[in-house]
Amino acid sequence: MKLYEFEAKELLREFGVAVPRSKLVSSVDEVFSVAKEFGSCVVKAQVLAGGRGKAGAVKPALTPEKTVEIAEKLLKKEVLGETVEKLLLEEKINILNELYVAVTVDTFQRNPLILIGLKGGIDVEAFASEVFKLSLESWSENKHSSKKIEEFVEMLFQKTLIDRRVAMEEFKKTLLSMWELALKYDCELVEINPLALSEKGLVALDAKILVDDNALFRQTKIRKQAQKRAREILEAEAEKAGFSFVLLQGDIGVIGNGAGLVMGTLDLVKDMGGNPACFVDIGGGASPDQVKKALEFVSRISRLKVILVNVFGGITRCDEIAEGIVEWLQELKSQEKPILPLVCRLTGTKEKEGQKILKKAGIEVETNTEKAVIKATKLSKKEM
C-alpha cells in the first residue's frame, strides 16, 4: 500500500526526520489563514501518482493571496488521473542542494538496500549512475546493519562525494531513522526525494512510503488508514454520482429512496438481527440509470452478502426502479460476474408495472418492508 505524502511525512516525523512545517487542508476556505502564518508556501496536491512537480501539482507561492489562487486551481481538480481531495500546504524552504535517499528491497538478492543519490529532485532518474548502493543482510533490527549504514556514510564523506555543507551525523541519523521506520512498518520502500539541504540542515521535502500489503494484518495503524481511505473514496464517488452514501459495518447493502425511509429500513434491519453495510439514498425520481449505478456502487463493498432495495414510489416510479435493477442484472450476467442475493420491496407509483418487470426477470417482489427485511437478514446469515 502506498501512503500519501502527508501520511509518509507523519511517519518520518515520528522517527525524528525533519520535515517542513505543514498543514493539510481539504477546502479553499482553510488556505488563507495557514498561508498567512507560513509566509511563503509550497502548495502540494495529495495524489498517489509520482511526478507531481512536472505535472504542475507542486507550486510555490510567495503571498497568501497567491497561495489561495493556486489552491483553487488544484483542489477538487483532476491531477495525474486522480481527483485532488487534499492539499498539503508547506512552509517554503530555501534549497541549497537536493539529495536522494531510500531504503528499499533488492528483489534479486532479497536483501534490504540503501540508496544514496547525490542529485535528488524531479529529474532523479537522469542521475541513476550517481547513486551509491549498500546491501544489508537481513530485515531485522541488529547492530550490524546500523553499523554498516554508518560506515557507508563515513566512506562517502571521506571520499567527499557528498556536498561538504551536509553534516555527516545528521545525514547518518536520517538514514538510520528511515531504516528503523522501514523495519517497524514492514516497508517495501521509504524514499525521500528530495532530501534538501537548507540553511537549517537536512529537510525531507517529499516522501514516498510503500508498506508491504502482505504485512497489513499486523500493521494495525496502516490498515486503519487503508480502510479510511477506501471509505472516503467511495463516499466522494457517490456524491459525484448524485446519491448519498454512508459506509457501515455490516453485510446487508440497503438502498432506498428518501433518507427517512432508508433510516427506517436500517433500524428495522438491526431489530431483526441483521447488520447494514451501508446507507444509500437514491433520492426522489431516480432514473433507471441511477438505480443501476447505486447497485454497482454497493456491490463494491467487499463484505456484502445481500442487497436490500426498499422503494416507496411517489415521484419515484417503481417501473423505472425495476428497469434499473434488471439492467444491472443483465450486465452482471453478460460479464459473467457473480450475482448476490437481492431482496426488493416495491410499492407506490406504477407498482404493478414494476413488479411485473422484476417477476419477468425472475426476481420475487415483496410489498411489505418487514417481510423484505426478515428475508434479507436470513440471507445474510446463510453460509456462502
Ligand code: GDP
Ligand atoms: P514530485 O514531483 O511528486 O516528486 O513532488 P515533490 O514533492 O518532490 O516536489 C517537486 C519539487 O518541488 C521538488 O523536487 C523540489 O525541488 C520542489 N519543492 C518541493 N517542496 C519545496 C519547498 O518547500 N521549497 C522549495 N524551494 N522547493 C520545493
Ligand code: MN
Ligand atoms: Mn519527489
